[in-house]
Amino acid sequence: MTKNLWRRAASAMIVGAILTIGAAMPAVAQAARVTVNGTPITDLQVAQRQKLFALEGSSGGSKGATEQLIDEAIQISEAKRLGITVSNAQIDEALLQIARNMNVSQDRLINMLQQGGVGMDTLKDRLRAAIAWNAITEQVIMPQVQISELQLDEQAANKVQDYQTFDYILKEVIFVGSGSGGRAGQANSYRSKFAGCDTAVDLSLAFTDAAVIDVGRRHATQLPEAIAKELAGLNVGGITKPRVVETGVSMLAVCEKAQAEDLTFIKSDLRAEAGNDVLVDQSAAYMANLRKQAKIIYN
Known part of the structure; x- marks a missing residue:
């Protein structure tokens, strides 16, 4: 699979933020709820992530917010281990892309977050983890993905x-x-x-x-x-x-x-489908292994 195709497959795994105005929740004290590889996740972070969930119209509650933050802490930790850094410029570009996708200005996006009681750092933290995981996927997981050309030939021949x-x-x-x-x-x-x-x-x-x-x-x-x-x-x-x-x-x-039977173009589509499926499975397995190895302490 070409690098660009892999890049598109990996990029498709980044979580998007589609926001609509929602109600704010009461502020809470900054007490560490969980520690992940020495990094604390506070009650305030969990509450902020729940507010972001509400803005997106998604559910998950306190448990869902906590588990997502744990995953992100693990992803950031793995990125650091691999020497992967996410620049502020990358975060800014991702924020701008979200605003474009929503057909609003970046100022309007910030205003929507504020009206929902969500600090800008909450969205930035999620984007930083998503971009880091995308880089991990491209650097570590993609090269491990193997697709059988023989199987692709057989599938393509059956589809002609x-x-x-x-x-x-x-x-x-x-x-x-x-x-x-x-x-x-x-x-x-x-x-x-x-x-x-x-x-x-x-x-x-x-x-x-x-x-x-x-x-x-x-x-x-x-x-x-x-x-x-x-x-x-x-x-x-x-x-x-x-x-x-x-x-x-x-x-x-x-x-x-x-x-003239030419399977090139059918195989290309099949390769993309198979590659996406394998990439999703291997990414999930990689993440599960990281969670298994992580030191997670619930307070």
Whole structure:
């Protein structure tokens, strides 16, 4: 699996903060409720995390907040052991991304936290642990993930349909512009006169706003299912029915067609799915082992 793909799979594991205004809870004294590898987790931290839960509309209560804080303390401890640091700039960027995802300004995000009685450090602490764990996942867990290529080959072969066993060289004929009704009429007229790729450009000159684009080589597994099925029923020199697309009305012309089973693109999707599943399982196992080794003292 490519590094970028792994990075996306790992990044998907970072917990997002989707906030809505909620009620504040009464303040509590700063007494250590739990100590994790020498790091205290206070009653105040637990209360603040519960408020953050309330803002997110999630449940968990005091126990859920405590357990999440324990996990985060362990993650930060492991990051330190591995020499991983999370900069303030990374935290700021994560906060900005949350605000963008919510379509609010960063000032508005801070104001929402304040109205819910949540200190900014509460969200920052969660983000610091999440970013640290993401780095641990990428540095330690990803390299351990193994996916059987033989199994992927077998799964991909079982997924290939008859219409997906062709390789094409295609041209796109597109009637550019809005007003799909009129464009579709021109496209159908073009299609009725179409006599093959060699004369595609010359034929387009007789129509308004028609363009012929070399798509090049495409395997059926690279194409949307409906198009792949239609192309499978065409011979060389055939052209698909008009389809409305964002830029106008489009048709695909078959310039070359050959029988060719290519599992590359199916395998790529299967690899991503399998990699995500394995990564989730191994990350959970890694975390469970860290918790088992951690010195957790409940007060």
